[in-house]
Amino acid sequence: MAIRPICITGNPVLHTRAGEVVVFDDELKTLVEDMFDTMDKAPGVGLAATQVGIGLRVFVYDYDDDEGNPRRGVVINPSLEIGEIESGEADWDTELEGCLSVPGERFPLKRADWARLTGVDLQQNPVAIESTGWFARIFQHEYDHLDGTLYVDKLAEPHFSDAKEIIEENGWGEDGLTWLPGKDHLED
Ligand code: ZN
Numbered sequence: 245m246a247i248r249p250i251c252i253t254g255n256p257v258l259h260t261r262a263g264e265v266v267v268f269d270d271e272l273k274t275l276v277e278d279m280f281d282t283m284d285k286a287p288g289v290g291l292a293a294t295q296v297g298i299g300l301r302v303f304v305y306d307y308d309d310d311e312g313n314p315r316r317g318v319v320i321n322p323s324l325e326i327g328e329i330e331s332g333e334a335d336w337d338t339e340l341e342g343c344l345s346v347p348g349e350r351f352p353l354k355r356a357d358w359a360r361l362t363g364v365d366l367q368q369n370p371v372a373i374e375s376t377g378w379f380a381r382i383f384q385h386e387y388d389h390l391d392g393t394l395y396v397d398k399l400a401e402p403h404f405s406d407a408k409e410i411i412e413e414n415g416w417g418e419d420g421l422t423w424l425p426g427k428d429h430l431e432d
Contacts, residue, residue, distance in 0.1 A: 246278045247285050248296040249422035250344050253394055253411055255297065256419060258345055262292075262299045262390045265320050272302075273366055276318050279304045285425035288344050290382045292389030295345050297422075303386035309379045319371050322363035324387040326356040326380070334400065341385065341395050347423060349410055351403045353395055355381045 251258050265272060275298060283291040283304055293302040306316040334352035342350040359380035361373045375383055385395055396407040411417050 245281050246274075247425055248278050248282045249424045250282065250286065250291075250295050250347075251297050252416050252421040252423060253346050253396070254417040254419055254421055255345075257294050257297050257299050258389070258392065258394060260294075260299060260392045262294050262301045262392070265300050265302060268320075268366065268368055272300075272320075275300070276302065276304065276366055279318070280306075280316075282425055286344050287425075290386040291344065292386050294389050294392070301390045303389065305382050305386060307379055307382055309375065310377045315373075315379065317371070317373075318365055319361060319363040320365065322361055322371075322387060322390070324383060325360040325362075326384060327358035329354050329356050334403075341381070343385070343395055345389075345394060346396055346407070346411065346416075349396075349407065351396065351399050351407055353399055353403075355384050359383045361387075 275293065279291050279293065279296060279302070282296060283306060289307045290303060290305040293300045301321050302318065303322070304318045309315050334354045336352050339352045339354060340350045341353045357376055357380060359375050361371065361375065361383045363371045365371050388395065399407055
């Protein structure tokens with residue numbers, strides 16, 4: 245068990261498209277175990293490999309789906325099909341998103357209400373999960389990480405500018421900044 249430091253926005257790995265996993269070895273298994281530990285400790289409902297500084301297409305999640313069933317897993321080399329994103333302003337109460345790489349901040353963002361995630365697990369068995377609501381939002385958020393996109397990059401104005409300002413005020417947006425769950429109290 246190991247908690248890994250979480251990269252804060254500004255680390256190039258967070259802003260670069262992650263590469264496909266080609267080798268399914270013990271190193272990958274350890275990465276995934278550490279990602280679960282780090283997500284749990286943060287605490288968070290999802291974590292992408294890029295957030296622990298590894299540019300690979302892997303994310304973990306832990307959330308109760310819309311039927312209240314606990315869902316916890318890993319997906320490697322995922323594809324994501326999403327439904328339509330409704331137009332209009334994002335809601336401050338129901339669409340408020342956060343990210344462990346922009347710790348402690350939250351902004352409203354429109355997402356699709358439906359998403360279908362496919363990929364493989366550590367044993368290279370197929371993963372296929374249909375999701376709605378917040379579970380679908382988590383998949384969209386984590387999938388974006390693998391393409392080098394943070395949710396703050398996608399915000400509508402004035403939230404986009406507000407987020408940019410807060411990131412500057414916090415002294416973020418530079419390479420090499422991290423926080424350690426369980427040690428630094430920056431959880432969101
Ligand atoms: Zn995130």
